[in-house]
Amino acid sequence: MIKAQRTAAFIASRLVSVVLTIAGATLLLFLMMRLVPGDFASVMLGPRATPELRVQITQAMGLDRSIPEQLWLFFSRIATGDFGVDVVSNRPILDIVMDVIPNTLALAFSALALALLVGIPIGVIAALKPGSWLDSGLALLSISFITTPTLVVSVALFLVFAIGLHWLPVAGAGEPGDTIDQLRHLILPSVALALGWIGYISRLVRASLLDTLAELHVRTLRAYGVSEYRIVGLYSLKLALVPIVSILGIGLGELIGSSVVVEIIFARPGIGSLIFNSIAQRNYPIVQACVVFIVTFYIIANLMVDMINALLDPRIAAGRG
Secondary structure (H helix, E strand, C coil), X not given: CHHHHHHHHHHHHHXXXXXXXXXXXXXXXXXXXXXXXXXXXXXXXXXXXXXXXXXXXXXXXXXXCCHHHHHHHHHXXXXXXXXXXXXXXCCEHHHHHHHHHHHHHHHHHHHHHHHHHHHHHHHHHHHXXXXXXXXXXXXXXXXXXHHCCHHHHHHHHHHHHHHHCCCCXXXXXXXXXXXXXXXXXXXXXXXXXXXXXXXXXXXXXXXXXXXXXXXXXXXXXXXXXXXXXXHHHXXXXXXXXXXXXXXXXXXHHHHHHHHHHHHHHCCCCCHHHHHHHHHHCCCHHHHHHHHHHHHHHHHHHHHHHHHHHHHHCHHHHCCCC
């Protein structure tokens, strides 16, 4: 009963924190957009800034109202998912963003899954052979992955496997409805995004597992003759993975942020390329909607990570983690 109450209190506190963080980030975004030098409508429209369009944009965005009224309108619209209508395509901005979100999420989650599937075994192998030539080799490989910029990896994969060998598609996200074609278009971008995280996760798993294997209960299991592989697989790996779960929320946020470079190089439609193109076109309302989505997704992902950690290690919910 007490354990359930602590877990419920922990989740409630995290939910309140999430709401406050999203509100704070949204307020900061509102202030930054209002700090754009010059008339906002003229800056956004650029060469298209006719007097009629300036008046239309100013009224549509509520820029002719006082700052408190603008702030209330800004929050109330975002709370209902109303980001306005794009002046270029005359489509709802939310529809434009929602069209590309699935491509970015597919890229981010596939890259994270690849990083976990490859990084965790590498870290476990290195932890089981500390100080060996295998451990040193895997350390060198992991550090090489971490220090190689995503831009360099993307260009190298693009030139070798898409342009040179013609093994995989050059650009795009694949034909809608064709799962195999979409997966083929996903391979190179996901590998480019995942490579650095493979190295990071492998080093983190190695360090965490070595710490876990040095604890008293593990020494007791060894004294009773339990095999090392059984100790790792059944007792130690679960606790060693708690730090990995902790970085998953950060990892997803970082992967979505890094997707800008990857989506541009592989001409893949996604939220990263949408932000890039919208900035180039000074289409700030679309940039605003994209940033709100990224911030919200990042915060919710970290909330889910906290909940999973609380399940893996009850000490976290009790405030002793």
